[in-house]
Amino acid sequence: MISREQHIAQAFVSLADSLAHDVDPTVLLDRLAAHCVALTGADAAGIMMVDARGSLRTMAVSDDRAALLELLQAQSGEGPCIDVWREQHRLDAPDLAGRESQWPNFVPRARALGFHGAHGLPLRVNGHGVGALNLLCERPGTLTDSELGLMQAFADVTAVAVVRWEADPSRPRDVLTRVQAAVSAKAAVETAKGLLAAAADISVQEADAALHHYSRVHDLRPSETARLLIRRTLHPREVMAAHSTAP
Numbered sequence: 001m002i003s004r005e006q007h008i009a010q011a012f013v014s015l016a017d018s019l020a021h022d023v024d025p026t027v028l029l030d031r032l033a034a035h036c037v038a039l040t041g042a043d044a045a046g047i048m049m050v051d052a053r054g055s056l057r058t059m060a061v062s063d064d065r066a067a068l069l070e071l072l073q074a075q076s077g078e079g080p081c082i083d084v085w086r087e088q089h090r091l092d093a094p095d096l097a098g099r100e101s102q103w104p105n106f107v108p109r110a111r112a113l114g115f116h117g118a119h120g121l122p123l124r125v126n127g128h129g130v131g132a133l134n135l136l137c138e139r140p141g142t143l144t145d146s147e148l149g150l151m152q153a154f155a156d157v158t159a160v161a162v163v164r165w166e167a168d169p170s171r172p173r174d175v176l177t178r179v180q181a182a183v184s185a186k187a188a189v190e191t192a193k194g195l196l197a198a199a200a201d202i203s204v205q206e207a208d209a210a211l212h213h214y215s216r217v218h219d220l221r222p223s224e225t226a227r228l229l230i231r232r233t234l235h236p237r238e239v240m241a242a243h244s245t246a247p
Helices: 004-016 025-039 064-076 080-087 106-112 145-164 172-200 204-217 222-230 236-244
Strands: 044-050 056-061 091-093 117-125 128-137
Touching: 004 025, 004 145, 025 044, 025 056, 025 128, 025 145, 044 064, 044 080, 056 064, 056 080, 056 128, 064 080, 064 106, 064 128, 080 091, 080 117, 080 128, 117 145, 128 145, 172 204, 172 222, 172 236, 204 222, 204 236, 222 236
Parallel strands: none
Antiparallel strands: 044 056, 044 128, 091 117, 117 128
């Protein structure tokens, strides 16, 4: 039997795997719902994502009860997933007894189905909301902040994997091309660090810090900054000037 830590590690790998030939967004989202129930005190989970018209659609559920509540939220325009999508931050309703005025349709139906607590987490990609994850609990106050933080991490990883998924399965040559691109980017960064270190008479560690700071300030990838330095379209003193003014 594997440990909880091993289960969590395996879950992250499965949620990020958008390149396998037998994986598509529905598989990834089904995995997310299953992991949410298996690794927390939640008794059910549902996932909604926004469509081209800006409406939330049910994408995955852990059981039939969650499916009914996701459908109810979509039809009534109220509930944890709806509010999380609108406000783009976590919503905790550990005891639904005090939420009936806020969700007059959702709460009675949820309690009738055996749920007395709910939590909503945003699905985000690069800071942009793409949906919401609903965690449902049969007992009030079941989930801890640690569990909710872990599920938010799962949701974020899954959202990125879904957005990056491609309908055409990656061939071995495609994977090797991507790996080579990563190797080339690393080589460019290392070369640029050497150029900076020599030009400014600083250590390689200091050059690395300066390159990454310049990249953050100018909203560039480190590899992009590196290539600008290598092509001499960016002078080392500009990078160092930005670093010298850093707080």
